[in-house]
Amino acid sequence: MRSLTAWVPAGCPDIRPGADLASTVLEVCRSNALELARGDVLVLAQKVVSKAEGAVVHLAEIIAGPRAEQLAVEAEKDPRLCQVILDESARILRVRPGLIIAEHRLGFICANAGVDFSNVGLGSEWVCVLPKDPDGSAVRIRRAIAQAVGADVAVIINDTHGRPWREGAVGVAIGVAGLEPIYSYIGREDLYGYVLHSSIESVADELAATASLLQGQAAEGTPLVVIRGARFLPGAGRTKLLREPDKDMFR
Amino acid sequence: MRSLTAWVPAGCPDIRPGADLASTVLEVCRSNALELARGDVLVLAQKVVSKAEGAVVHLAEIIAGPRAEQLAVEAEKDPRLCQVILDESARILRVRPGLIIAEHRLGFICANAGVDFSNVGLGSEWVCVLPKDPDGSAVRIRRAIAQAVGADVAVIINDTHGRPWREGAVGVAIGVAGLEPIYSYIGREDLYGYVLHSSIESVADELAATASLLQGQAAEGTPLVVIRGARFLPGAGRTKLLREPDKDMFR
Numbered sequence: 001m002r003s004l005t006a007w008v009p010a011g012c013p014d015i016r017p018g019a020d021l022a023s024t025v026l027e028v029c030r031s032n033a034l035e036l037a038r039g040d041v042l043v044l045a046q047k048v049v050s051k052a053e054g055a056v057v058h059l060a061e062i063i064a065g066p067r068a069e070q071l072a073v074e075a076e077k078d079p080r081l082c083q084v085i086l087d088e089s090a091r092i093l094r095v096r097p098g099l100i101i102a103e104h105r106l107g108f109i110c111a112n113a114g115v116d117f118s119n120v121g122l123g124s125e126w127v128c129v130l131p132k133d134p135d136g137s138a139v140r141i142r143r144a145i146a147q148a149v150g151a152d153v154a155v156i157i158n159d160t161h162g163r164p165w166r167e168g169a170v171g172v173a174i175g176v177a178g179l180e181p182i183y184s185y186i187g188r189e190d191l192y193g194y195v196l197h198s199s200i201e202s203v204a205d206e207l208a209a210t211a212s213l214l215q216g217q218a219a220e221g222t223p224l225v226v227i228r229g230a231r232f233l234p235g236a237g238r239t240k241l242l243r244e245p246d247k248d249m250f251r
Numbered sequence: 252m253r254s255l256t257a258w259v260p261a262g263c264p265d266i267r268p269g270a271d272l273a274s275t276v277l278e279v280c281r282s283n284a285l286e287l288a289r290g291d292v293l294v295l296a297q298k299v300v301s302k303a304e305g306a307v308v309h310l311a312e313i314i315a316g317p318r319a320e321q322l323a324v325e326a327e328k329d330p331r332l333c334q335v336i337l338d339e340s341a342r343i344l345r346v347r348p349g350l351i352i353a354e355h356r357l358g359f360i361c362a363n364a365g366v367d368f369s370n371v372g373l374g375s376e377w378v379c380v381l382p383k384d385p386d387g388s389a390v391r392i393r394r395a396i397a398q399a400v401g402a403d404v405a406v407i408i409n410d411t412h413g414r415p416w417r418e419g420a421v422g423v424a425i426g427v428a429g430l431e432p433i434y435s436y437i438g439r440e441d442l443y444g445y446v447l448h449s450s451i452e453s454v455a456d457e458l459a460a461t462a463s464l465l466q467g468q469a470a471e472g473t474p475l476v477v478i479r480g481a482r483f484l485p486g487a488g489r490t491k492l493l494r495e496p497d498k499d500m501f502r
Contacts, residue, residue, distance in 0.1 A: 001283045002473075003258045004465055010252055014442075032252045094500040098449075101500065109416045111449075118450070121443040160452060164415050164501035165360045166423065167494050168433045168453025170460070182419045188469040191265075192372040198349075198362075199369070199468045201411060202419025209421070209460035213481055214255055217450045218439040222253075230464055243418050249345045249352065250415035250501045 004229035008214040008222045009034050014121065015223070017054040022144030025224055034226060036151040041230055042141070043211035045223035046159040046174055047119050049137050050128045057084050059125040075100045081115065081127065088113040088129055093251065104130060107242040108174060109251070110161040118217070131157065134175025135238050142177040154178035154232065158208035160217065164250060171212025173204035173241060180235025203232050204241060255480035259465040259473045260285050265372065266474070268305040273395030276475055285477060287402040292481055293392070294462035296474035297410040297425055298370050300388050301379045308335050310376040326351045332366065332378065339364040339380055344502065355381060358493040359425060361412040369468070382408065385426025386489050393428040405429035405483065409459035411468065415501060422463025424455035424492060431486025454483050455492060
């Protein structure tokens, strides 16, 4: 009977700017007697990757410009926060009181362009932004783990994003290394020989969602999940998960 | 170390209209020595629920009306298929050659209003539609399992839906019983005491996505997944997963 198991090793330390994330992952796995193996998918919450890389901003050092002041009025948010959101965004898609939906400069569409107060832990005026290059972060962590313990693991950096049409955020992949994010069934036959012509599946996002079930978003302190038993092809790259704006009918 | 395991029991028989799905699930679990337990989440692919309930349509018996004929030209699809899609829809949101995005009368927004040729197995002109009342289907299967083996399992009926902005379909819940689909972190504190004020997570969709990783969409014949180790609250209902149109900024 095929199965998939996801573990959330306990005892992950507080991650501070400058932390060596790959070493931390290996230490936490070791202390949980979890030996990483070929084919495992290591999923890391965006927040710890951002923090380790120093992708944090102190609002006290931000001066809001006129666009941010205007956005702050529309969204009923701190103008300095709005300045950071603008700095992170390619464009702002929708604004309502309490809510800004932005296209991040890396292509993700999400609330506040991923700028977030929760689980930062540096003081009340600090916010976290997305890693500068989450695919690059995933590649580096993957490489460091391979070098340290010889295990060929895939790495996904996940975040939780809201969605149009459906309530509740779900885990999505924002950085991918060692795993083809999309699996295409096109050209394959179904159970009865019908040739599939449109089925493609976002394996990376489904793995990110699986990890998100275990990570929680409050004081769990469990940013690290290891998934074993998933089927995937070699590959990489968040951009494969992002629909081109001209093919998007709902932007 | 906390973990979550998803099993995909082998040997699920071909499901035909009229099949007793709860009995089939129990037989398949038994033959895989998988004993259902309290807290397990049973995830069933929409296709087998629809087929068991006879939610299938023979296109040879459909006569396309003028709206369907027009939609068929715009979408470059069979007019009779377009008639079935219209019959299933509350409204059509977008049309392009090869693609119809519709709001299903149950509120789901998806390609072709969920009408699908794959894995039907009744002949080339048969299509499958969504179950009439997927929450009701989930409740009935849950109740039948509780009566047969005394196990209090949650039941999710899942489908794979495309999404705006991101490539690839992902598993989503279209029917839910015994599980609160949304988990709210609002009012809880993060690791550092910051009170979360906007985090809600679609646990049901994340469980549906986890199952989808194992189900596949081609000739795997694995519509049934059992997930153990997930945390959820009691509850039910697909409607909690559907954003009200007037709160939706991207419809």
